[in-house]
Structure formats: structure tokens, C-alpha cells
Amino acid sequence: MHLIIFSDILTPRIKYIFNFIFKDVLKAEIEFTGNSQYFLQSTHIKISYGDEPLGEELFFKSTPLLFSNKLEDIKPKTLSFGEYQVPFPVDQSALPFDVFAASFFIISRYEEYLHHRNTEDAFKASKSYQHKWRVLDKPIIDEWALMIKSIIRKKHPDFKFQEKKFEHWPTIHFSMLTHLPEGFLNRTKFIFSALFKKENNYLNAKFDRLTGIGINNEQVLEQVNEMFASKKSSPLYFVDFPDVPIDYIRTNDISKTLNNQSLGLLRPCASNKQKMTEIKEGLVKLKKINPNLIKLTSQQLDALKFPICYLNLLNSGITSDYSMGYGHVMGFRAGTCTPFNWYDLQLEKVTPLVVNSYCLTDHILQFLTQPAAVKEMHQYIDAVKVVNGTFYSSWNLKSLSDHPKYRKLKSLFEEMLHYAGN
Numbered sequence: 001m002h003l004i005i006f007s008d009i010l011t012p013r014i015k016y017i018f019n020f021i022f023k024d025v026l027k028a029e030i031e032f033t034g035n036s037q038y039f040l041q042s043t044h045i046k047i048s049y050g051d052e053p054l055g056e057e058l059f060f061k062s063t064p065l066l067f068s069n070k071l072e073d074i075k076p077k078t079l080s081f082g083e084y085q086v087p088f089p090v091d092q093s094a095l096p097f098d099v100f101a102a103s104f105f106i107i108s109r110y111e112e113y114l115h116h117r118n119t120e121d122a123f124k125a126s127k128s129y130q131h132k133w134r135v136l137d138k139p140i141i142d143e144w145a146l147m148i149k150s151i152i153r154k155k156h157p158d159f160k161f162q163e164k165k166f167e168h169w170p171t172i173h174f175s176m177l178t179h180l181p182e183g184f185l186n187r188t189k190f191i192f193s194a195l196f197k198k199e200n201n202y203l204n205a206k207f208d209r210l211t212g213i214g215i216n217n218e219q220v221l222e223q224v225n226e227m228f229a230s231k232k233s234s235p236l237y238f239v240d241f242p243d244v245p246i247d248y249i250r251t252n253d254i255s256k257t258l259n260n261q262s263l264g265l266l267r268p269c270a271s272n273k274q275k276m277t278e279i280k281e282g283l284v285k286l287k288k289i290n291p292n293l294i295k296l297t298s299q300q301l302d303a304l305k306f307p308i309c310y311l312n313l314l315n316s317g318i319t320s321d322y323s324m325g326y327g328h329v330m331g332f333r334a335g336t337c338t339p340f341n342w343y344d345l346q347l348e349k350v351t352p353l354v355v356n357s358y359c360l361t362d363h364i365l366q367f368l369t370q371p372a373a374v375k376e377m378h379q380y381i382d383a384v385k386v387v388n389g390t391f392y393s394s395w396n397l398k399s400l401s402d403h404p405k406y407r408k409l410k411s412l413f414e415e416m417l418h419y420a421g422n
Helices: 012-025 036-041 099-107 110-118 129-133 140-155 184-195 201-211 217-227 252-257 273-289 308-315 370-386 404-420
Strands: 003-006 030-033 045-050 058-061 078-081 084-087 167-175 236-240 262-266 297-299 320-324 340-344 349-361 390-396
Touching (some): 003 012, 012 030, 058 140, 099 110, 099 340, 167 262, 167 404, 217 252, 217 404, 273 308, 308 340, 308 349, 349 370
Parallel strands (some): 003 030, 167 390, 236 262
Antiparallel strands (some): 078 084, 340 349
């Protein structure tokens, strides 16, 4: 037995959000229909979405958002719902708000499209509706999905949902180091060009070594691998390459250490053709380290701009991204801890790009006291465990080194692995 969903008009937005909530989050089989006779005669569990119910089915009253096919300036009305606010209030419905429109509004990052239509400035968490509604610290769409599950179970106690399990995947990023090329002329040319690079890993590494905080990437990677030896999960690594030929990059030891590990490209967001070339060159370098790379993944820790960043990732052949989060604020930027396919609001279609959201970073934790950081970390892991979601976090490799400066962060990372329990 499966669920049958009725709506007068089955728009791409309706199909997208119903598929996400019922298939991806709740693991239930669904069927869509716009035929009222077929719907009423069906023996499956019935759910309708529209202005009014057709019969005795579970009815969710709709608002206009999911029936639109364009990006419009909207300021959603809200009502209080427990300890927080919810948008798109309705009456005479299974829930007092349009849960599907609310979920779509958040997961599509609708407000970020509107924001970037008017300004080049980065979108801030403090400006988000989730912050105003007091739901940024919750995987709210997953929580709403569990409410829908409970409503269905109440009316149909025999209906079986497949089980979904909690997963934990830390993401770890680092920069590849360069080495000086052979020969006086090559060396002089390299150093001269390095001085004019905005981000230069060679000189940064030299500076780190002089100040005593430089780390040996290979050594720390081996230590991290030992930490995960007895764990079910393993880290996802993201690598940033200096803008120099591959011959100048130290790859041999890294290649051995990262053999059979999940590897992706760091900072690939592109806003112009020059950046697009950088992404493609980065992917070529990535394949030199791991020739067996099948799935192309990425992480962008600078400002994530919609929709240009994701469009350029798709154009580069990247199919999975781990950039959905706020670097300086904890929270669920897309309102979920379940991976989802990005929906492009300009083209009004589902894309092949799978988005994986992180909810905390080492950058945020370093400014908290040890007890406060542990408490926050536990709360976020618990929030994801309750809904059987996937817990992603973002860490710089040097934060996991033995250097005294990073002692607190390394112990927090170990505590996270222990508490997540897999």
C-alpha cells in the first residue's frame, strides 16, 4: 500500500516538495493524480492538497506559492506554533499552516534568490526568516515531516513507513602545499608570481612554519584516519589547490594517505569565466591525486550565492555539494538534515545537484568555551538523531593537529565522534 496525493494542478514545485517530504524524509511510496474520480475510488491512503477536501481523505489546505511558476517578492504572514512561528497560516486543514509551501520556501532558499536579485552582498543568517521564526537551530522540515507521519499514523495505524537511520559524516578541508621548482630561473619565476597571488599556499605555509603553527598535512591525515579506524563513518575530504602547475604541488604522500577516501574540491564557487576555468583545472588536479574519482563533489566556505554558484558547479560536472551552511553561525540553512536535489527557481526545475547541509563549523566552536561548545554540539547532534537525519560538520585539517593552539578543537572533534556514536 502507498500514499496517493491529489492536487487539481500538479506543478513542478508540488511534485518536488511532496517527493522530498514523503520519499526522501519519510521513506514512503507515493503516487500523484489530478483525477478526482480515480483518487476517490483508490484503496490507497489518500492525501489532498488544495482549497477544499474531496471526501474523507487527509486534507492539507494550500496557499498560492506552490501553484506559481515565477519568483515573486513575498513576505509570508506567520502564526505562533508552539515555541516558534510558522509561515503561510491556513484554517480547516490537518495543520494550521501550509507545511508544504513553508518547506518549499525554506529548502529552495527562496529568500536568498530575492536577496541576490537586489544586491551583491552575502546573505546573512541573522537576516533569514528562519532566524526570525526561531527555527534556524532545528532541522525544521524533517520535524514537520514527522508531524505529517504522526497524522497519517493516527488515521491509518497499519500503514508502514520504511526506517531511516541517523548518519554522521564530518567534512575536513585543507590546502595542498607547493614546493619550489628545480633550477634558478624556474624558482625565481615561481617566487615572483607567488608574491602577487592573493591566496598563496606556499608563502602561507612558510609563514606558518616560521611562527610555529605550521602543520604537516600528511601526518595529521594519518592521525585522523586512525581516529576513524574503529568508526562506521569516515570523513569527507575537500582540497584547495594553489594556482600553480601540478608539478609544483606535493601530491605523492597525500595520494597514498587519501587512497580510497572520499575526496572533493574546495572553494569552487564561480561567478565568472575565469573562475569556471579554475574549477575545471582544480578537478584535473584532483583526479591526479585520486585517479579513481567517480563522483565529483565540492565545498564552498566563502559566501554561497544563489543561483550562480550552483549553476556553475553543474556546468563543471559536479554532482554533489557540501556548501549549504553558514560559516559563522550554527544552524540548518536549508531547514533540513536530509540530502536533497537543488531546485532551480529560475528555470523552475529539479537539478541533478545533490545538496548536503552542514550545521556547525570549527570556526564557530573556537570562540566558545569548552563546556559551551560541547553543549551546543550535543544539541545539534541530538536534533539530527531525533529525526534520523545526516549530521554534517565542517573542519579545517589543522584544527585536528597536535599543535597546542588547536588542542581544544581537536578534543571537541573527538567528543563529536564519540557522542555521534558511529
